[in-house]
Amino acid sequence: MRAFILRLPPLAAAALAFGLGLVYAVVFMEQESDVAVISLVAFAAVAAFAAGRIGLIRRASLAAGTHPGAVAAMGGCMALALIAVFAEDHFPLLMLATVMLYATAALGLNVQFGYTGVVNFAGAAFFGIGAYTSAELIGKSVLPPVLVLPLGGLIAAVIGLVLVFPVVRTRGHYAAVVTIAFSVLFKTFLEVNDTLGGPQGQSVGPVTLPGWSFADGPVVFGVETSFYLNYALAALLVLGLAFVMVRRLERSWIGLALDAVRLDETASACYGIPIRRAKILAFVAGNLIIGVAGALYGSMLGYVAPTSFTFSDSLILVAIVLLGGMGSPWGTILAAAIVVILPEKLQAIQEYRFLLFSVVVMAILLFRPEGLLPRAVRRYLPVPQNEEAA
Amino acid sequence: MMQTTDAAPAMEAAVPATPGPLLDIEALSKSFGGVRALNDVSFCLGRGEILGLIGPNGSGKTTSFNVLTGLYRPDGGKVLFDGGNITGNAPQAVYRAGIARTFQRSRLCLELSIFDNIMVGNHARLNQGLIFNLFNRKAFRLEVESALEEATALAASFSPFLAERMFAPVGALPMIERRRIEICRALISRPKLLLLDEPSAGMTHEETHQLMDDILAVRDRQGGLSIIIIEHEMGVIERVSDSCVVLNYGEKIAEGSYQDVASDRQVQEAYLGSA
Numbered sequence: 269m270r271a272f273i274l275r276l277p278p279l280a281a282a283a284l285a286f287g288l289g290l291v292y293a294v295v296f297m298e299q300e301s302d303v304a305v306i307s308l309v310a311f312a313a314v315a316a317f318a319a320g321r322i323g324l325i326r327r328a329s330l331a332a333g334t335h336p337g338a339v340a341a342m343g344g345c346m347a348l349a350l351i352a353v354f355a356e357d358h359f360p361l362l363m364l365a366t367v368m369l370y371a372t373a374a375l376g377l378n379v380q381f382g383y384t385g386v387v388n389f390a391g392a393a394f395f396g397i398g399a400y401t402s403a404e405l406i407g408k409s410v411l412p413p414v415l416v417l418p419l420g421g422l423i424a425a426v427i428g429l430v431l432v433f434p435v436v437r438t439r440g441h442y443a444a445v446v447t448i449a450f451s452v453l454f455k456t457f458l459e460v461n462d463t464l465g466g467p468q469g470q471s472v473g474p475v476t477l478p479g480w481s482f483a484d485g486p487v488v489f490g491v492e493t494s495f496y497l498n499y500a501l502a503a504l505l506v507l508g509l510a511f512v513m514v515r516r517l518e519r520s521w522i523g524l525a526l527d528a529v530r531l532d533e534t535a536s537a538c539y540g541i542p543i544r545r546a547k548i549l550a551f552v553a554g555n556l557i558i559g560v561a562g563a564l565y566g567s568m569l570g571y572v573a574p575t576s577f578t579f580s581d582s583l584i585l586v587a588i589v590l591l592g593g594m595g596s597p598w599g600t601i602l603a604a605a606i607v608v609i610l611p612e613k614l615q616a617i618q619e620y621r622f623l624l625f626s627v628v629v630m631a632i633l634l635f636r637p638e639g640l641l642p643r644a645v646r647r648y649l650p651v652p653q654n655e656e657a658a
Numbered sequence: 659m660m661q662t663t664d665a666a667p668a669m670e671a672a673v674p675a676t677p678g679p680l681l682d683i684e685a686l687s688k689s690f691g692g693v694r695a696l697n698d699v700s701f702c703l704g705r706g707e708i709l710g711l712i713g714p715n716g717s718g719k720t721t722s723f724n725v726l727t728g729l730y731r732p733d734g735g736k737v738l739f740d741g742g743n744i745t746g747n748a749p750q751a752v753y754r755a756g757i758a759r760t761f762q763r764s765r766l767c768l769e770l771s772i773f774d775n776i777m778v779g780n781h782a783r784l785n786q787g788l789i790f791n792l793f794n795r796k797a798f799r800l801e802v803e804s805a806l807e808e809a810t811a812l813a814a815s816f817s818p819f820l821a822e823r824m825f826a827p828v829g830a831l832p833m834i835e836r837r838r839i840e841i842c843r844a845l846i847s848r849p850k851l852l853l854l855d856e857p858s859a860g861m862t863h864e865e866t867h868q869l870m871d872d873i874l875a876v877r878d879r880q881g882g883l884s885i886i887i888i889e890h891e892m893g894v895i896e897r898v899s900d901s902c903v904v905l906n907y908g909e910k911i912a913e914g915s916y917q918d919v920a921s922d923r924q925v926q927e928a929y930l931g932s933a
C-alpha cells in the first residue's frame with residue numbers, strides 16, 4: 269500500500285484524499301444516531317492515522333506545493349459535490365454553509381493571530397457586527413443586499429479601529445484582556461440597545477440579486493432545492509475569495525513581514541519592518557474578512573440575537589485556528605468542519621461543547637502545537653516539480 | 659523595482675555622498691538604573707574601514723550597538739552617520755540609512771526558511787506595496803525569482819550547504835550555519851555599515867577565520883562596506899581591523915591600531931582585571 273501511494277503522482281494523491289473525504293462527509297452527514305456518529309468519528313481518527321502512516325497525507329500535501337491552484341480547485345469541487353448531494357435538504361446545507369462561513373472568519377483570525385501574532389478574542393463580536401449590518405441594512409435601506417455583505421466587513425474593520433491602539437501597542441496578555449472586554453461589552457451593548465432589537469434580536473432579510481431572491485430554493489433540472497442552496501453557494505464563493513487572498517498574502521513580502529513581526533519584533537525593527545503598521549494591517553484585514561462572513565451568516569439565519577456572538581463563540585474561532593494549525597488555511601477549513609459539525613451531530617455533547625473544545629485546545633497545545641494540518645514552509649511560487657521529492 | 663546587479667550600488671558606495679567619516683559618535687552615554695553602560699564614548703569610523711570594538715564582558719560593546727541602531731535611546735551624545743544626524747532615530751530609520759547588524763545571541767526566525775530569513779534583511783529593497791503583493795502576481799513572481807537568485811549567490815559565498823537548501827527551515831540547522839544566515843541577512847540589503855556582534859561565538863578557530871574570509875570577500879565584491887566588529891578572539895581583531903576602540907566599564911580607555919592598543923597598559927589591566 270505504501271509503495272503504491274509513493275508511486276502515485278501527488279496530484280492523484282490529492283484527488284484521492286479529497287475523494288475519500290467527500291465519501292466520508294456524505295456518509296457522516298446522513299447519520300442520525302449517536303452510536304453511528306461516534307463510530308464514524310472513531311473510524312475517521314483511525315483512517316487519518318493510517319493515511320498518515322502510508323504517506324497519503326504527505327503525498328497529497330506535496331501537490332499543494334506544486335499545484336496550489338489545482339488543489340484549491342479540487343477543494344472547491346468537493347464542496348460543490350457535497351452541496352449538490354444535499355441540495356434538497358435544509359439542515360445539511362445550513363451546516364455546510366455554517367462550516368464555510370466559520371472557516372472564512374477563522375481565516376481572518378489566522379491573518380491576525382496565526383501570521384502576525386496579534387491576539388483577538390473578539391472574533392465573534394466582529395462576526396456579529398457583520399451580521400447586525402445585514403440586519404439593519406438588508407431590505408431596510410436602498411442598498412442592494414450584495415453590497416451590504418462587503419459593507420459588513422468594512423464596518424467591522426472600522427469599529428475594530430477602536431481597539432487598534434491597545435492591541436497594536438502591546439503584546440500578549442494586555443491585548444488579550446482588551447479584546448475579551450470588547451467581546452463582553454459588545455454583547456451587553458446589543459442587549460441594552462433597543463434600536464438593534466435588544467435581547468431578543470431582530471430578523472434579517474434575505475440576500476437578493478435582480479430577479480433572484482435567496483429566500484427561495486432555485487429549481488434545478490426540475491428538482492426543487494432548499495433555499496439554503498443559495499447561501500451554501502454564496503458561502504463557498506466568500507470562502508474561496510478569502511482563501512485566495514489569504515494565500516496570496518502569506519506568499520508575499522507582506523506575509524513575510526507579518527511572520528517576522530510575530531517571531532521577533534526586535535530583529536524586525538532592526539531590518540526596517542514597520543511593526544505597528546504590520547499589526548494594524550493584519551488586524552484590519554482580519555476583521556474585514558470576519559465581518560463579511562458574519563454579514564452573510566446573519567442573512568442566512570434570517571435572525572440575529574446577542575446570544576449568537578458571545579465570548580464563547582470567539583473562543584470557538586480561536587479553537588478552530590489552533591486545532592487546524594496556526595497559519596494553515598487548509599487546516600483551518602478542516603478544523604472548522606470538525607468544530608461546527610460534531611456538536612450538531614452529537615446532541616449528547618451539544619451542552620458540553622465549550623468544555624470539550626477547551627479540552628481539545630489544551631490537548632492540541634500540549635501534544636500537537638502545530639495543529640492537525642501543520643503549515644508548510646512558505647514557497648512564494650509553485651514548487652518546481654523536480655524539487656518535490658526534496 | 660529592486661536592483662540586483664552588482665555594479666550600480668557598488669558605484670554609489672564608491673562615490674561618497676558627503677566627505678568626512680562615515681560614522682561619527684560623539685560623547686554617547688547610556689545608563690540602566692545605576693549602571694553606566696556607556697559613559698561619554700566618542701569615536702569615528704572612516705568609509706571602507708573596519709573597526710574592532712573590544713573590551714571585557716559587560717563593558718558596553720553590545721549597548722553601543724543597541725544605541726546606534728535605535729533600540730535604546732541614548733541619555734546623551736550624538737550619532738552622525740553619512741552626513742546625517744541619526745541620534746535617537748527608530749531602528750527602522752537607522753536600517754534605511756544603511757546600517758545593518760547581527761546579534762550577539764542569534765535572532766533568526768527559526769520556523770521560517772533560510773530564504774525567508776535572508777529576505778527579512780532585504781525589506782528596504784523589496785516592493786512592499788499591497789496592490790503589488792496581492793494583485794500584481796506576475797511582477798511579484800519576477801521579483802521573487804531575482805531575489806532568490808541574489809540570496810542564493812550570497813549564501814553560496816558563505817556555504818554551499820545553505821545555497822542548496824534555501825527553503826529549509828532554519829531551526830533544523832547547526833549553529834554555525836545560523837550564524838552565516840544572520841550575516842547574509844545583514845549583507846543582502848547592501849548596507850554602508852555592518853555591525854557584527856561576536857559573529858564567531860561558538861565557532862572553532864578555523865571556522866572563525868573562514869567566516870571572516872567570507873565576509874571580507876563579500877565586502878570586496880560589494881565595495882565600500884565599513885564594518886564594526888565586536889569580537890573576543892584577538893587574533894581575528896588583529897587580522898581584520900584597521901583600528902580598535904577599547905571599552906571598559908562603559909568608558910573608552912584606548913583607541914588606535916591593534917598593536918598600539920594591545921600594548922597599552924590600561925588595556926592590559928582591564929583584561930587582566932576581568933579575567
Ligand SMILES: Nc1ncnc2c1ncn2[C@@H]1O[C@H](COP(=O)(O)OP(=O)(O)OP(=O)(O)O)[C@@H](O)[C@H]1O
Pocket residue numbers: 690693694695713714715716717718719720721722762
Ligand atoms: N537592557 C538592559 N537593562 C539593564 N542593564 C543592561 C541592559 N543592557 C545592558 N545592560 C548592562 O550594561 C552593561 C553593559 O552591557 P553590554 O551588553 O553592553 O556589555 P558587552 O560589552 O556587550 O558584554 P559581553 O562581552 O558580555 O557581551 C552591563 O553591566 C549590562 O548588565
Ligand SMILES: [Mg+2]
Pocket residue numbers: 719720721762
Ligand atoms: Mg555583548
